[in-house]
Amino acid sequence: LAKTTQPISMDSYEGQEVNITCSHNNIATNDYITWYQQFPSQGPRFIIQGYKTKVTNEVASLFIPADRKSSTLSLPRVSLSDTAVYYCLVGDRVWAGGYNKLIFGAGTRLAVHP
Amino acid sequence: DVKVTQSSRYLVKRTGEKVFLECVQDMDHENMFWYRQDPGLGLRLIYFSYDVKMKEKGDIPEGYSVSREKKERFSLILESASTNQTSMYLCASRGQRNTEAFFGQGTRLTVV
Numbered sequence: 001l002a003k004t005t006q007p008i009s010m011d012s013y014e015g016q017e018v019n020i021t022c023s024h025n026n027i028a029t030n031d032y033i034t035w036y037q038q039f040p041s042q043g044p045r046f047i048i049q050g051y052k053t054k055v056t057n058e059v060a061s062l063f064i065p066a067d068r069k070s071s072t073l074s075l076p077r078v079s080l081s082d083t084a085v086y087y088c089l090v091g092d093r094v095w096a097g098g099y100n101k102l103i104f105g106a107g108t109r110l111a112v113h114p
Numbered sequence: 115d116v117k118v119t120q121s122s123r124y125l126v127k128r129t130g131e132k133v134f135l136e137c138v139q140d141m142d143h144e145n146m147f148w149y150r151q152d153p154g155l156g157l158r159l160i161y162f163s164y165d166v167k168m169k170e171k172g173d174i175p176e177g178y179s180v181s182r183e184k185k186e187r188f189s190l191i192l193e194s195a196s197t198n199q200t201s202m203y204l205c206a207s208r209g210q211r212n213t214e215a216f217f218g219q220g221t222r223l224t225v226v
Binding site for chain 2: 034036041046049085102103106
């Protein structure tokens with residue numbers, strides 16, 4: 001069971017770049033790394049997913065080093081609306097069917113200040 | 115537009131009642147999940163299902179059961195509700211392995 005470790009909370013200011021790092025030492029060969037964002041009173045929302053190196057979309061970038069034991073979510077020029085909890089997930093493979101569970105950790109609570 | 119719909123946004127039930135939380139997805143996803151979320155504890159997986167009539171326990175299945183008779187619907191059942199089951203319940207669905215999951219808006223259940 002691949003576990004993840006993230007900082008409990010982070011603070012930033014509008015316009016800054018925010019980097020949230022996640023450790024996943026026991027990641028399996030075929031596991032992907034996925035990040036979700038959750039606002040209060042809403043369900044989590046997918047942000048980005050990657051396997052190795054760098055992935056970028058319109059919302060964020062995901063940096064994954066060669067050993068894949070960690071990953072960094074980068075949010076460019078955050079605004080107040082980026083205040084949320086960010087979760088890092090690693091695919092938990094279960095044999096028989098190729099499905100896997102979605103195991104969330106406690107997440108990182110990001111507060112963006114004016 | 116992709117949708118996961120939970121039957122109730124807010125629910126108040128009495129201790130000992132049997133409670134049904136319903137979740138429907140319109141994406142023909144194989145996998146569906148039920149979580150509960152409590153302050154400071156993040157999302158904890160209760161049960162998940164990878165196919166019709168198939169289910170697996172998550173991390174905290176005690177006091178809950180599930181039903182998946184049709185692919186699009188996944189029900190969470192509290193056989194005898196207790197006050198410690200007061201929580202936010204979130205349903206999610208996902209297609210094949212390693213694709214993104216979609217969540218419902220959540221059901222805030224209060225057991226009194």
